[in-house]
Amino acid sequence: MEIVQRPHHGHLVRWAEHRPEVLVLSADLTSSCEADGFRDAYPERFFSMGMAEQNMMGFAAGLAREGFFPYVHTFAVFVSRRPFDQVAMSIAYPNLPVRLIGFLPGITTPGGVTHQAVDDIGLMRLLPNMTVLECGDATEVEQVLDLAQAVPGPVYVRMLRGEVPRLFDPAEPMVLGRARLLGEGEDLIVLSSGICTEEALRATGALRAHGLSVGHLHVSTLKPFDDPRVRAALASARLGVITLENHSIVGGLGSAVAELMAERGIGARLIRLGLRDTYAHGASRQYLMREYGLDAMALVRAAERLVGEPLGIDEAALAAVRLETMGRAERTEDL
Amino acid sequence: MESIPVRPGVAIAPGDIRRVATAIRRRVLEHTLENNGGYLSQACSSAEILATLYLRVMQLGPSTAPPIPRPFAGVPGADNPHAFTGADYNGAPAPELDRFIFSPVHYALVLYALLIELGRLGPDALAAFNRDGSTVELIGAEHSPGHEVTAGSLGQALSQAGGIALARRLRGDSGRVWVFMSDGEFQEGQTWEAFAALAHHRLGNIGIYVDANAQQCDGPMDTVMTTEPLAARLRAFGADVREVNGHDPEALAEAGAGVGGLSAPRVVIARTDACRGIDRLRERWPKLHYVRFKSEAEFNLYRGLLAGLSEGDD
Numbered sequence: 332m333e334i335v336q337r338p339h340h341g342h343l344v345r346w347a348e349h350r351p352e353v354l355v356l357s358a359d360l361t362s363s364c365e366a367d368g369f370r371d372a373y374p375e376r377f378f379s380m381g382m383a384e385q386n387m388m389g390f391a392a393g394l395a396r397e398g399f400f401p402y403v404h405t406f407a408v409f410v411s412r413r414p415f416d417q418v419a420m421s422i423a424y425p426n427l428p429v430r431l432i433g434f435l436p437g438i439t440t441p442g443g444v445t446h447q448a449v450d451d452i453g454l455m456r457l458l459p460n461m462t463v464l465e466c467g468d469a470t471e472v473e474q475v476l477d478l479a480q481a482v483p484g485p486v487y488v489r490m491l492r493g494e495v496p497r498l499f500d501p502a503e504p505m506v507l508g509r510a511r512l513l514g515e516g517e518d519l520i521v522l523s524s525g526i527c528t529e530e531a532l533r534a535t536g537a538l539r540a541h542g543l544s545v546g547h548l549h550v551s552t553l554k555p556f557d558d559p560r561v562r563a564a565l566a567s568a569r570l571g572v573i574t575l576e577n578h579s580i581v582g583g584l585g586s587a588v589a590e591l592m593a594e595r596g597i598g599a600r601l602i603r604l605g606l607r608d609t610y611a612h613g614a615s616r617q618y619l620m621r622e623y624g625l626d627a628m629a630l631v632r633a634a635e636r637l638v639g640e641p642l643g644i645d646e647a648a649l650a651a652v653r654l655e656t657m658g659r660a661e662r663t664e665d666l
Numbered sequence: 667m668e669s670i671p672v673r674p675g676v677a678i679a680p681g682d683i684r685r686v687a688t689a690i691r692r693r694v695l696e697h698t699l700e701n702n703g704g705y706l707s708q709a710c711s712s713a714e715i716l717a718t719l720y721l722r723v724m725q726l727g728p729s730t731a732p733p734i735p736r737p738f739a740g741v742p743g744a745d746n747p748h749a750f751t752g753a754d755y756n757g758a759p760a761p762e763l764d765r766f767i768f769s770p771v772h773y774a775l776v777l778y779a780l781l782i783e784l785g786r787l788g789p790d791a792l793a794a795f796n797r798d799g800s801t802v803e804l805i806g807a808e809h810s811p812g813h814e815v816t817a818g819s820l821g822q823a824l825s826q827a828g829g830i831a832l833a834r835r836l837r838g839d840s841g842r843v844w845v846f847m848s849d850g851e852f853q854e855g856q857t858w859e860a861f862a863a864l865a866h867h868r869l870g871n872i873g874i875y876v877d878a879n880a881q882q883c884d885g886p887m888d889t890v891m892t893t894e895p896l897a898a899r900l901r902a903f904g905a906d907v908r909e910v911n912g913h914d915p916e917a918l919a920e921a922g923a924g925v926g927g928l929s930a931p932r933v934v935i936a937r938t939d940a941c942r943g944i945d946r947l948r949e950r951w952p953k954l955h956y957v958r959f960k961s962e963a964e965f966n967l968y969r970g971l972l973a974g975l976s977e978g979d980d
Contacts, residue, residue, distance in 0.1 A: 359850065359884045359891075379884065381853035381891025382820055413819060441796060442805040444741070445771070445818030610741040613805060618798035 335469035388417035407433030407448030437577030443613030453582020516544035534630035536652035571600035683915035687713035711879035727757025733788030753814035769823035770848035774806030821854030865904025870928030912936030
């Protein structure tokens with residue numbers, strides 16, 4: 332599988348070249364948010380706002396009212412927690428087209444509790460008018476700006492930085508409000524988002540090899556959450572539904588699925604995998620994914636609970652699942 | 667070098683502080699070399715400030731924490747009686763003793779190095795730095811040695827320290843509250859809200875040392891968002907401000923005198939050099955926030971500097 336280095340860095344520069352209305356605002360994390368290329372290429376459209384996120388949100392709102400499209404770049408915690416009131420009142424309430432690009436989702440940083448956005452999806456989903464998107468791979472990093480720019484109101488983008496795997500064929504575009512169908516099946520329905528989709532692919536591969544029929548959808552639009560294909564898949568679940576997300580199980584994908592199932596009267600069991608209403612701490616991504624049960628093995632264990640028996644899938648079986656970028660042909664075969 | 671034991675109230679010579687400051691820089695440089703990365707410039711700028719605070723300014727009891735840092739015991743919550751903070755490395759709290767609140771927690775490595783030099787942490791404590799399951803975190807958390815509050819979202823510690831200072835005044839404690847801050851934190855609006863409240867409530871039992879190194883992640887502060895004239899701004903907010911050479915232990919110690927008997931917060935703006943003691947770093951300017959060596963030649967060069975680190979002039 333291809334690993335792409337800093338996909339947002341170069342893409343932002345190319346994408347913004349002929350969009351003079353696009354501005355970038357930064358709060359002392361310019362290189363950390365891969366916006367230094369934009370800063371150097373278009374210095375007249377880049378604004379350093381210092382470590383002052385509440386004020387930055389107000390400036391973004393004012394710029395948006397005047398017809399610009401501010402792309403606010405900072406860490407996800409500093410988009411969602413510190414300036415929550417300013418985002419709610421100055422940006423979301425007047426439905427302004429500010430794009431909030433939040434880096435270091437969930438436990439992808441060893442920076443500990445103050446740097447780990449484990450509640451950002453929930454906080455942003457709470458806000459009326461807000462659209463909430465999350466990138467799961469390099470292809471989505473390169474396509475999410477198009478999606479965000481097409482939305483007439485505010486958008487929160489949960490972004491990836493650094494080394495990002497390419498799971499999805501660039502020819503298969505990311506579509507607003509539509510999940511990616513990664514596999515069809517009816518024993519279990521798996522919905523995953525963000526970096527957890529790579530883990531889920533590993534687990535679903537092993538589960539299928541074990542003879543289970545597993546449907547799998549990758550969710551990149553967390554709000555609005557009304558994709559008919561998601562509804563249909565949920566309704567088809569024979570043994571149950573599992574969600575897997577790099578976020579608290581409160582307020583994120585698991586909550587969105589629970590709400591949808593309850594409102595549609597879909598009576599299947601639901602297991603939400605993610606941070607179980609806890610904060611995390613500083614450690615490596617792999618360690619934390621294991622500790623908090625966000626990895627492939629956690630999904631296998633959840634599947635065993637729904638199936639009602641041990642499946643005998645071990646670490647070696649999961650490691651043996653080869654992951655490739657999902658092109659058209661492979662996907663068709665997979666279906 | 668031998669560790670300097672904890673001796674609250676016992677006079678420490680400026681030379682001792684310089685020796686500790688140099689040892690901090692050496693240990694942080696060593697660690698940066700071993701791990702290919704570290705907050706090295708923060709050690710350069712703040713070593714004398716932190717050493718002076720611990721050795722000359724603050725009245726702290728002996729550490730009551732284990733020299734080998736405890737592993738992470740879970741986040742605080744009703745179902746976790748095992749959670750702890752790292753404040754016990756600064757001694758048990760007592761009405762007459764001071765409290766230390768460490769705000770810019772990306773300086774954690776510098777604080778750990780100091781605690782080792784003071785014998786409050788074991789000599790091998792950095793072996794656990796940034797290791798999975800450890801409390802010796804890259805970005806200090808409240809369970810990290812020497813830390814007491816959650817502060818890594820910058821600009822939040824001063825308000826919490828204000829609450830602690832207010833509580834101590836209400837209780838009639840004679841002990842003071844000391845806060846270490848970075849100058850970048852003066853970009854956050856909350857810092858100014860905190861100063862308004864400290865002055866309004868006439869809190870004179872709090873002293874704030876600021877490492878004014880004029881550097882931040884994106885580069886020189888005056889290119890990112892200027893906070894100068896810092897002293898004039900703080901005075902306008904009602905603070906009792908001293909401006910000193912942040913590498914001069916005597917000046918740093920004197921600037922803290924009288925805190926506890928004041929009717930306004932004392933701020934010591936310590937003007938510092940982010941390359942102090944490691945001149946070679948200047949060639950990396952303005953990229954100083956996090957130092958990572960790029961080539962074997964650069965490694966060797968900095969390895970060679972280790973032995974030569976000297977205590978320098980004020």
